[in-house]
Amino acid sequence: QVQLVESGGGVVQPGRSLRLSCVASEFTFSAYAMHWVRQAPDKGLEWVAVISYDGSNKYYADAVKGRFTISKDNSKNTLYLQMNSLRADDTAIYYCARDFLLSAFDIWGQGTPVTVSS
Amino acid sequence: QSALTQPASVSGSPGQSITISCTRTSSDVGSYNLISWYQQHPGKAPKLLIYEITKRPSGVSNRFSGSKSGNTASLTISGLQGEDEADYHCCSYAGSGPLFGTGTKVTVL
Numbered sequence: 001q002v003q004l005v006e007s008g009g010g011v012v013q014p015g016r017s018l019r020l021s022c023v024a025s026e027f028t029f030s031a032y033a034m035h036w037v038r039q040a041p042d043k044g045l046e047w048v049a050v051i052s053y054d055g056s057n058k059y060y061a062d063a064v065k066g067r068f069t070i071s072k073d074n075s076k077n078t079l080y081l082q083m084n085s086l087r088a089d090d091t092a093i094y095y096c097a098r099d100f101l102l103s104a105f106d107i108w109g110q111g112t113p114v115t116v117s118s
Numbered sequence: 119q120s121a122l123t124q125p126a127s128v129s130g131s132p133g134q135s136i137t138i139s140c141t142r143t144s145s146d147v148g149s150y151n152l153i154s155w156y157q158q159h160p161g162k163a164p165k166l167l168i169y170e171i172t173k174r175p176s177g178v179s180n181r182f183s184g185s186k187s188g189n190t191a192s193l194t195i196s197g198l199q200g201e202d203e204a205d206y207h208c209c210s211y212a213g214s215g216p217l218f219g220t221g222t223k224v225t226v227l
Contacts, residue, residue, distance in 0.1 A: 043221075046218060104169040105154070105156075105164070105166060105209075108163035108164055110163055
């Protein structure tokens with residue numbers, strides 16, 4: 001069935017980097033914009049970044065601008081999030097989500113946890 | 119950029135109807151029709167319930183309905199059931215990207 005599966009999360013020290021991946025299946029990945037959304041422990045959802053269907057346009061939340069980079073490889077049906085200069089407040093579960101009509105997210109992955117701690 | 123404001127918790131008895139509000143300044147909720155709602159059970163990913171204020175994706179129960187008045191969007195759950203106990207999040211397209219609400223925990227008494 002239509003599915004998104006994230007990986008790459010883990011425990012990392014402040015200032016270090018991490019790359020998350022999200023593999024899509026059973027839909028035409030190249031036709032969809034994709035997002036990353038995160039959720040800090042016991043907090044609400046926070047939008048992180050979006051990339052257009054062909055990768056030509058990318059937008060970021062102010063909290064991650066200049067530190068995180070979103071990308072997608074349509075030949076591998078994979079979305080990425082490169083996270084640099086990680087901080088404690090980046091600790092969260094990171095979800096990839098398929099775009100639906102510019103601000104709705106109709107398919108979500110199961111999430112991958114990222115903990116930034118020394 | 120502050121979040122969309124939702125009540126922290128709402129409760130109701132089985133069979134009752136409850137409404138969750140989502141309020142922001144007129145530059146967000148009041149000016150756009152791209153408002154969506156998500157249900158999230160503990161330890162699970164969010165699930166899309168409502169998009170474009172009132173529309174339901176295929177497969178979502180018609181017990182869930184959305185509306186908007188001025189700067190406040192609302193989600194109503196009719197015929198409350200035990201399985202509706204979850205967190206609910208609103209989302210509005212803001213000028214700088216999607217903006218989520220603070221989240222509401224729904225308890226079925």
